[in-house]
Amino acid sequence: MTVHIGAEVGQIAETVLMPGDPYRARWAAETFLEGAELVNEVRGMLGYTGTWRGHRVTIQGSGMGMPSLSIYANELITTYGAQTLVRIGSCGGMQPHVGIRDVIIAMTASTITSPSSGIMRELNYAPCADWGLLKAAVAAAEAKGTTTHVGGIYSSDVFYAERPDLDEQMVRHGILGVEMEAAELYTLAARHGRRALAVLTVSDHLQTGEALPSDERERSFGDMVEIALHAAFD
Numbered sequence: 001m002t003v004h005i006g007a008e009v010g011q012i013a014e015t016v017l018m019p020g021d022p023y024r025a026r027w028a029a030e031t032f033l034e035g036a037e038l039v040n041e042v043r044g045m046l047g048y049t050g051t052w053r054g055h056r057v058t059i060q061g062s063g064m065g066m067p068s069l070s071i072y073a074n075e076l077i078t079t080y081g082a083q084t085l086v087r088i089g090s091c092g093g094m095q096p097h098v099g100i101r102d103v104i105i106a107m108t109a110s111t112i113t114s115p116s117s118g119i120m121r122e123l124n125y126a127p128c129a130d131w132g133l134l135k136a137a138v139a140a141a142e143a144k145g146t147t148t149h150v151g152g153i154y155s156s157d158v159f160y161a162e163r164p165d166l167d168e169q170m171v172r173h174g175i176l177g178v179e180m181e182a183a184e185l186y187t188l189a190a191r192h193g194r195r196a197l198a199v200l201t202v203s204d205h206l207q208t209g210e211a212l213p214s215d216e217r218e219r220s221f222g223d224m225v226e227i228a229l230h231a232a233f234d
Ligand SMILES: Nc1nc(Cl)c2ncn([C@@H]3O[C@H](CO)[C@@H](O)[C@H]3O)c2n1
Pocket: 020, 063, 064, 065, 089, 090, 091, 092, 093, 156, 158, 159, 160, 178, 179, 180, 181, 203, 204, 205, 206
C-alpha cells in the first residue's frame, strides 16, 4: 500500500483507467469488468480491479486537477508498476465543430502550469499521448461510429476560469477542449517510460453553453470507456 492507495501490491493491474470521479470508477467497474473487486477506498477515491475480455484492468479515480492526478499516477507507476494509464473523463468543448456527446482523443495537452512546471523551468515541454494507444483508440472509435476529434486539449488548473484572452488564443490555435488532468498524466508517463492516453467525452460547450443532460451522461461515458479498453488491449 502507499500513502493514498490502500491496495496490496499485486491487486493493481498493469493497465489502469483513471476517471476523475470515484463514483464513475465504481460505475465503470460494475458495468464493464468481470469479477470487479474494490481495491482502494482511501479518502473515498475508489479503485476496482477486475477483467475485461480476459484482460486484467484496474479502474482508479484520480480526483479533479493535476495535483490530485499526480499523486495517484505517481503511486500507481512507482509502487504498483502500472504500465498503461488511460484517463477517461469529461471535458468542455472549445471549437464550433466539436459537439457535446462527441469524444475527444487528446494528442497533446497544453497548460499554463502543471505539477511538473517546477522541474521543467524554462523548458516549454509538450506533453503528448502514446502513439500506439492513440492509434488504437481512433480505430475503436471509428469502428463504433462515435463522432471523434483527435488533437490538442488544454489542461487547466481552474474550473472557474477568468482568462478570456487565453481562451481566445486556444480557440485560435485549434485547442479542441478543456479539462484538468491530462497534461500531468502524459508528463509522468513520459518520465517513467509508460504509456498514457486521455479519452474524453464532451459534456459541456464553452461557446454554445450546451451541457449534456445528466441522464445522457452515463451512456455517453460508456462509449468512452469502451474506446479506452479497446485502446489498451487491441
Ligand atoms: N476546467 C474544466 N472546464 C470544463 Cl468546461 C470541464 N468539463 C469537464 N471538466 C472536467 O471535469 C472536472 C471538473 O468538473 C475536472 O476533473 C475536469 O477534468 C472540465 N474542466
